[in-house]
Amino acid sequence: MRRLLHDMNPSVKFIIVTVSMLTMAFFFNPWTPLLFWLGILAMQLTMSRINWKLWTLMMLPFTLGAAGYLWTTLVFGADTGGEVVGSFAGIEVTDKQWAHAWSLTFRVMAFSTLSLLFAFTTNPVTFVMSLMQQLKIPPKIAYGTMVGYQFLPVLKDELNQIRQAQRLRGIGRDRHWGQRIAGTRRLLIPMLAGAVRKAERAAFAMEARGFTGERRKEFYQPVHICSRDYVLAGIFLMVLAASCAGGVLLGN
Amino acid sequence: MREAVVSLADVSFRFPEDPDNTLTGLTFEIHPGERVAISGPSGCGKSTLLYLLNRLYPLNCDGIVEGDIRLFGKRAEEYRPGEINRLIATVFQDPDSQFCMTTVEEELAFTLENLRVPRSDMDRRIGDVLAKTGLAAFRHSIIQSLSGGQKQRVATACALVAEPEILLLDEPLAHLDPLTARNFVRWLDGLQKQTGLTVVVVEHRLDLWEEFFGREMTLGPGGRLLADKPAVPKPPTEFPGRLSRMTAKPSLSVTGLSVEIGGKQLLAPLSFEAAEGEVSVIAGPNGSGKSTLAKALCGIYKHNGTVRSTGTGYVPQSPEFLFLTNSVRDELAFSGLAAPETLDDLAGRLKLEPIREANPFSVSHGQKRRVAIGAMLADNRPVIIMDEPTSGQDAASLRELFSLIDERSREGVTFLVITHDMEFAAGVADSVLLIKDGRMTGKFRAEDVWEEPALLDAHHLLPPKGADRRAPAFA
Numbered sequence: 268m269r270r271l272l273h274d275m276n277p278s279v280k281f282i283i284v285t286v287s288m289l290t291m292a293f294f295f296n297p298w299t300p301l302l303f304w305l306g307i308l309a310m311q312l313t314m315s316r317i318n319w320k321l322w323t324l325m326m327l328p329f330t331l332g333a334a335g336y337l338w339t340t341l342v343f344g345a346d347t348g349g350e351v352v353g354s355f356a357g358i359e360v361t362d363k364q365w366a367h368a369w370s371l372t373f374r375v376m377a378f379s380t381l382s383l384l385f386a387f388t389t390n391p392v393t394f395v396m397s398l399m400q401q402l403k404i405p406p407k408i409a410y411g412t413m414v415g416y417q418f419l420p421v422l423k424d425e426l427n428q429i430r431q432a433q434r435l436r437g438i439g440r441d442r443h444w445g446q447r448i449a450g451t452r453r454l455l456i457p458m459l460a461g462a463v464r465k466a467e468r469a470a471f472a473m474e475a476r477g478f479t480g481e482r483r484k485e486f487y488q489p490v491h492i493c494s495r496d497y498v499l500a501g502i503f504l505m506v507l508a509a510s511c512a513g514g515v516l517l518g519n
Numbered sequence: 520m521r522e523a524v525v526s527l528a529d530v531s532f533r534f535p536e537d538p539d540n541t542l543t544g545l546t547f548e549i550h551p552g553e554r555v556a557i558s559g560p561s562g563c564g565k566s567t568l569l570y571l572l573n574r575l576y577p578l579n580c581d582g583i584v585e586g587d588i589r590l591f592g593k594r595a596e597e598y599r600p601g602e603i604n605r606l607i608a609t610v611f612q613d614p615d616s617q618f619c620m621t622t623v624e625e626e627l628a629f630t631l632e633n634l635r636v637p638r639s640d641m642d643r644r645i646g647d648v649l650a651k652t653g654l655a656a657f658r659h660s661i662i663q664s665l666s667g668g669q670k671q672r673v674a675t676a677c678a679l680v681a682e683p684e685i686l687l688l689d690e691p692l693a694h695l696d697p698l699t700a701r702n703f704v705r706w707l708d709g710l711q712k713q714t715g716l717t718v719v720v721v722e723h724r725l726d727l728w729e730e731f732f733g734r735e736m737t738l739g740p741g742g743r744l745l746a747d748k749p750a751v752p753k754p755p756t757e758f759p760g761r762l763s764r765m766t767a768k769p770s771l772s773v774t775g776l777s778v779e780i781g782g783k784q785l786l787a788p789l790s791f792e793a794a795e796g797e798v799s800v801i802a803g804p805n806g807s808g809k810s811t812l813a814k815a816l817c818g819i820y821k822h823n824g825t826v827r828s829t830g831t832g833y834v835p836q837s838p839e840f841l842f843l844t845n846s847v848r849d850e851l852a853f854s855g856l857a858a859p860e861t862l863d864d865l866a867g868r869l870k871l872e873p874i875r876e877a878n879p880f881s882v883s884h885g886q887k888r889r890v891a892i893g894a895m896l897a898d899n900r901p902v903i904i905m906d907e908p909t910s911g912q913d914a915a916s917l918r919e920l921f922s923l924i925d926e927r928s929r930e931g932v933t934f935l936v937i938t939h940d941m942e943f944a945a946g947v948a949d950s951v952l953l954i955k956d957g958r959m960t961g962k963f964r965a966e967d968v969w970e971e972p973a974l975l976d977a978h979h980l981l982p983p984k985g986a987d988r989r990a991p992a993f994a
Contacts, residue, residue, distance in 0.1 A: 392620070392621050392625075410619050410629075413619045413620060414619040417618060417619060417620075417621070417662075417663065418616075420663055421615055421663075425840075428835060428837075428840055429840045431814065431819045432819075432833065432835050432840040432841045433840070433841065433843060434819065435817060435818070435819060435832070435833055435841070436841055436843055436853060436854070436894070436898070437853070437854055437898075438843065453843050456842075456880065457837075457839050457840050457842065457880070460839060460880055461837065465613070465615070465616040466616075468611060468613050468616040468617065469616045469617065469618075469619065471570075471575055471579070471611065472609075472611050472616065472617035472618075472674075473619060474575055474579070474601075474604075475573050475575060475604060475608070475609035475611070476604060476608070476609075476629065476630045476633055476677060476678070476681070477601045477604035477605065477630065477633035477634050477681065478601070478629075478633045479600045479601040479633070481601075483632050483633075483635070484635070485632065485635070485636075485637060485638040486628075486632060486638070487624075487625070487628030487631065487632060487638065487641050488625070488628070489638075
C-alpha cells in the first residue's frame with residue numbers, strides 16, 4: 268500500500284499529472300483546487316513513503332508564493348464586481364475577489380503538491396526508460412538524458428573545484444546578484460570546456476558498444492503497465508472528477 | 520597461421536579541415552589471439568587508427584580514408600552501422616565518461632540491447648561475463664560509486680559481454696594510479712589467456728604493461744608506421760639526474776594542522792616543514808586526504824592549527840579551473856600584485872612569451888600548467904602545490920613537467936606535488952610525505968623511502984623500478 272505510487276508506471280503517472288493540471292486550469296472557484304489538493308495529500312499520505320521533512324522544506328517556497336497570490340489578488344485584483352464582503356485598512360474586498368484569490372492560492376498549492384508527488388515517487392531512470400518504452404521517445408533522446416543524469420554529480424564536483432580554485436585567485440563570493448550573474452560566465456567557460464570533451468567521449472563510448480539510436484524491441488528491464496496502474500489512474504481521475512463536481516456544487 | 524582479423528593495405532586518413540594526413544600509408548595485419556600495442560607520442564594518430572578499426576571513424580568526422588581496410592575478411596565500409604561492434608569492442612580511457620546507466624547490470628544490458636540479444640539470453644550472458652571478469656559482487660553496484668580501476672574493469676566487462684573477437688583499448692590506464700594500473704594489466708592478462716581474445720591497445724606508457732604484449736607497432740609523425748616488431752618490456756620514463764636545490768631557509772611551516780568538515784575529521788593534526796627550493800611529493804592511497812591537505816594549506820579549506828608560509832599557491836589537476844581571463848597576459852596580471860617588469864621576467868622564464876596573447880583555454884596542457892604556475896608566482900605564492908600533475912601524461916609531457924619543477928626550484932620555489940607515480944617522484948623529489956587514512960605517516964628523505972618497499976606498499980605505492988634494481992633483496 269505504501270509503495271503504490273512509487274511502483275506506478277511513470278508514464279501513466281506523468282500523463283495523469285498533466286491531465287489533472289490542465290483540468291484544474293478551467294476552474295475558477297476556490298473549492299475545486301482545495302478539494303483536489305486535499306485529495307492529492309490524502310493519496311500521498313496513504314500510498315507513498317516520502318520524507319515529509321524534506322517535503323515540507325520543498326513546499327515552503329510554494330506556500331509563500333501561494334500566500335503572495337492571495338494577497339496580491341485581494342489588494343490589486345482588477346475584478347471588483349459583486350458584493351463587498353469585508354474591508355480592512357481601506358481596502359474593500361468583494362465576494363468575487365475573495366473567491367478568485369482563494370482559487371489561485373489553492374491552485375498553486377495543488378499544482379506544487381502534485382509536482383512534488385511526482386518528483387518524490389518517481390525514479391528518474393525508470394521514468395526515462397518508461398518514456399522510451401511506453402511513449403516511444405527516441406532512444407537517442409532517452410539515453411542522452413541518461414548520460415546527462417550520470418554526469419550531474421561529476422559536474423557538481425567540478426563546479427566545486429572551479430569555485431575553490433577561483434577563490435584562490437582572489438575571486439570572492441559575489442554579494443550582489445548582479446555580480447553573481449556576471450560571475451557565472453567565469454564558472455561556465457571552464458565547465459563547458461570540460462563538458463564538451465566529456466560529451467564527445469560518452470557518445471563515442473556508446474557508439475562503440477553498438478548504439479545506433481534505432482528503436483529497440485527488447486529491453487532487459489521492461490517497464491510494464493499493469494492492472495495496478497489502471498486502478499491508480501482511476502483513483503486519480505475519481506479524485507479529479509469529485510473535486511470538479513464538488514467545486515461546482517459548493518460554488519453555487 | 521589463421522586468417523587475419525584485421526588487415527590494412529596502404530591506408531591513409533585525413534580530417535576534412537586538415538591539409539596533412541593523420542595516418543599515412545599503413546599496411547599491416549593482425550591475427551587472432553595476438554596482443555598488439557600501438558605506441559607513439561601524443562598526436563601521432565594512434566587513437567585515430569583505433570577509431571578506424573571500430574568504425575567510429577570516418578563516419579563521425581567525415582574523414583577521408585584511402586586504401587583498403589578489411590575486418591574479418593570483409594571491407595570495412597560494407598558493415599552496417601553498429602554491426603562491427605558485435606565483433607570489435609572498445610574500452611576508452613576516461614573512467615568517468617563511458618557509462619550511461621546507473622548500475623553495472625543495467626550498463627551491461629545496454630550493450631546487449633544495442634546488439635539485439637534476445638531478452639531470454641541477457642541474464643545468462645550478464646552472469647557469465649561477471650563471473651569471467653570476477654565482478655559478480657558488483658552486479659548491482661552504482662557505477663559512479665566505484666573507484667577508477669573498478670570502473671575500467673566494468674567498462675571492459677561491458678565490452679566483453681558482446682562476446683567480441685577483438686578487444687580494443689584506448690589508453691585504458693591513463694587515469695589510473697600505477698598500482699591500480701598494474702593490477703588491471705594482470706587482470707586483463709588472465710582474461711586474455713582464458714578467452715584467447717585478440718587485444719589491441721593504444722598506449723604511450725608501455726612500461727606499465729610489463730610483459731603483456733607480444734607485438735609492438737610504433738607510429739611516428741604524420742601517422743607513419745615506424746616499427747612493427749615483437750614487443751620487449753619497456754623501462755619507465757627516465758629523468759635526467761637532478762641536484763637538490765633545497766636551502767636551509769624554511770618557506771612553509773605547519774604545526775598541528777587538522778581539517779574537519781561537517782563534523783567529520785578528514786585530517787588528523789599533522790606538522791611538518793618545507794624549505795625554499797625543496798620539492799616534496801605527497802603520496803598515499805586514494806581518499807587518504809592528500810587533496811584535503813593541499814586545499815587546507817593554501818586556504819581553500821578552513822583548518823585548525825597554524826600554517827606559516829611565504830604564500831601558498833595551488834595548481835589543480837585541470838589547470839584551466841584557475842583561469843579567469845581571455846589572454847595569458849591578463850591571466851598573469853590578474854591579481855595586480857606584480858610589477859610589469861616582474862611579469863615580463865616571469866613570462867620569459869616560463870617560456871610564455873610566444874603565447875602571451877593567446878587564450879589560456881586554447882593552449883596545450885603543458886602550457887596551461889605553465890600559465891597556472893606563472894599566475895601563482897605573480898600572486899606572490901612561492902610555495903606551489905600541484906594536484907596530480909602526472910595523471911594521464913605521456914613521457915614527453917612528464918619530462919616537461921620535470922624540467923618545469925626543477926627550474927623553478929632553482930629559483931627558490933617550494934613544490935609540494937601530489938602524485939602516485941613513484942618513478943616521477945624518484946626523479947624529482949627531495950622528500951616524500953606519506954599520508955594514509957587522514958593521518959600523516961611521516962615526512963621522509965626521498966632516498967630513504969625507496970628502500971622501504973613495505974612502507975610504500977602500505978600506502979598503495981609501487982617502488983620506482985630503479986629502486987628495485989638497487990635493492991633486489993626487498994623486491
